[in-house]
Amino acid sequence: MLDFSMTIGGRQVAGRDVFAVHNPASGAVVGHAPNATLADLDAAVAAARAAFPGWAALPDDQRAAACAALAGKLGEHAEEIARLITLEQGKPLGALGSRFEMGGAQAWAGHTASLSLPMAVIQDDSAGRIELHHKPIGVVGSITPWNWPVMIAIWHILPALRAGNCVVIKPSPYTPLSTLRTVAILNTLLPPGVLNVVTSDDRLANIGAAMATHEGIGKIVFTGSCATGTRVMQGAAPTMKRLTLELGGNDAGIVLPDCDPAAIAEGLFWGAFINNGQTCAAMKRLYVHDSLHDAVCDALVAYARTVPMGDGIVEGMALGPINNRMQFDKVARLVADAARDGTVLLGGAPDDGLFFPVTLVADLPADAPLIVEEQFGPALPIIRYHDVEEAVAAANDSDNGLGGSVWSRDADRARDIALRLDCGSVWVNRHGAIQPNAPFGGVKRSGFGREFGEQGLAEMTELQTVFC
Structure with missing residues (x-):
């Protein structure tokens, strides 16, 4: 004790x-x-x-x-x-x-x-x-x-x-x-x-x-x-x-149509699920161009299946439980709601105790609670878009403005779009990578x-x- x-x-x-x-x-x-x-x-x-x-x-x-x-x-x-x-x-x-x-x-x-x-x-x-x-x-x-x-x-x-x-x-x-x-x-x-x-x-x-x-x-x-x-x-x-x-933050990531889904899957995953998603500046919403949407979903599901979850004191684990019952219940509520209106690609059903499986959900309406509210846990909505202007508008349609990210092979184009996001920090081809020499806030x-x-x-x- x-x-x-x-x-x-x-x-x-x-x-x-x-x-x-x-x-x-x-x-x-x-x-x-x-x-x-x-x-x-x-x-x-x-x-x-x-x-x-x-x-x-x-x-x-x-x-x-x-x-x-x-x-x-x-x-x-x-x-x-x-x-x-x-x-x-x-x-x-x-x-x-x-x-x-x-x-x-x-x-x-x-x-x-x-x-x-x-x-x-x-x-x-x-x-x-x-x-x-x-x-x-x-x-x-x-x-x-x-x-x-x-x-x-x-x-x-x-x-x-x-x-x-x-x-x-x-x-x-x-x-x-x-x-x-x-x-x-x-x-x-x-x-x-x-x-x-x-x-x-x-x-x-x-x-x-x-x-x-x-x-x-x-x-x-x-x-x-x-x-x-x-x-x-x-x-x-x-x-x-x-x-x-x-x-709090409800950070959006925007994947442009020139990306390689397999190449960005690991970065997207940890941008969203570092500390089991219990991070203010973690990615909470992912907007993916229609031409890549299904491939990005498949790549994220494949990568997520390789990530071990369990008691953190056991060496080799990469994710642990949600910290407390109140937060667990919030994530469970948001995921249950999303399961009714969207397509659960992975996870969805809570495990024993406070362990909640990594959950990926597609095909949600724009006003779904999992998109609008900050989940602060291991659940990520993946939202299809057709035009980058649509994605920028959706990303900015939030009361929060902590962080955001843009993913593209064209770093200059990604930077131009990043500058249009209403948030205190924005990353290109990564998410949440804070540094002690770079000011941070919302x-x-x-x-x-x-x-x-x-x-x-x-x-x-x-x-x-x-x-x-």
């Missing part, structure tokens, strides 16, 4: 109560996490506020070195944390699973540590000198989801720390253990209070909502659903908190603000103009 404490002010805090964390592959209890109260949150915020002046005053090169050391520490404990991720999240250890996630966490941490936001001079002449300075905000509140629990935590934590802020993080109640352990490990290198973690299943207190309204928190970084993001934004309004919201209801790179680091600061 794995039981961890919260880290508040550099100390391990057990909490008044605990809640169970389950392995989605077996249903077994993995461990228990502390169930925080509002007093625990207040203590974490107070610790962060107390640590802030000293952390913010560090010379920039010292803070960069400290953040680089955090990246190294993640590498030292990568296998330990990866196993925790698999046990509580369900993704496999290998393939594009927990070890991949930890590699990404270390890469993002290392790159973020190397970034800086030096003072810029925008005028220096006889009329005067004007400087632009990036200053830390104070305490950053981080609320993270269950799909990539440690990598997204690092996306939030490292730029906040690198910019001179202190952090209070609340992970999802489905996957708190890996974050609790990660924060405890990182605290061995940080001054007390710089990085704090509280966990809750909301039975004692709604900690996420309290973070949004807390007067001691200057910014919230939230990754999760559009509905919860809306509530975070509403809660933050009275205190005028700064916000970065990376919300438009429309997929949120606002950017993460990664210098732009993401700047989001963790206030800009001050100095007239000399």
Whole structure:
């Protein structure tokens, strides 16, 4: 049984109560996490506020070195944390699973540590000198989801720390253990209070909502659903908190008629089904030209049959279960509806427990729920189109705008079409391939603000103009 404490002010805090964390592959209890109260949150915020002046005053090169050391520490404990991720999240250890996630966490941490936001001079002449300075905000509140629990935590934590802020993080109640352990490990290198973690299943207190309204928190970084993001934004309004919201996506991929179906099948599959489709920027809708539609369907079915699904702790698995019952039931509902109106090419019938087979569905009407709603699971609608203008219009006909992709042998033509898609990121001949040096975020209801790179680091600061 794995039981961890919260880290508040550099100390391990057990909490008044605990809640169970389950392995989605077996249903077994993995461990228990502390169930925080509002007093625990207040203590974490107070610790962060107390640590802030000293952390913010560090010379920039010292803070960069400290953040680089955090990246190294993640590498030292990568296998330990990866196993925790698999046990509580369900993704496999290998393939594009927990070890991949930890590699990404270390890469993002290392790159973020190397970034800086030096003072810029925008005028220096006889009329005067004007400087632009990036200053830390104070305490950053981080609320993270269950799909990539440690990598997204690092996306939030490292730029906040690198910019001179202190952090209070609340992970999802489905996957708190890996974050609790990660924060405890990182605290061995940080001054007390710089990085704090509280966990809750909301039975004692709604900690996420309290973070949004807390007067001691200057910014919230939230990754999760559009509905919860809306509530975070509403809660933050009275205190005028700064916000970065990376919300849901309903990403479209467009396959042009010059493609080779066999050549793109693997890329299409993993663009849609990485992490079992439980990824905000995974492909959720696939538009294929009429001349290739059947061949692309056949190639995807053939490739999907080669991908093993099972308990992620067993080496050799490539896909695991859906993480939780609520998400499983949503996918099952959408697939059942699609089976009535379309053609199920593969999958469709749920397996035991939370395992849901890779499901491919064709011949759906444009208003089918599996097309209109974000499924966030292993089910992909494949939609036939006749003209590229039709495909672009359909791809843009969504309240979301996180990512998109265009597939073609003609890279220039694909880029021209990509520029017409209403989304924050767009890829040519791949999907979802994010990088730590490339800004990432959504438009429309997929949120606002950017993460990664210098732009993401700047989001963790206030800009001050100095007239000399």
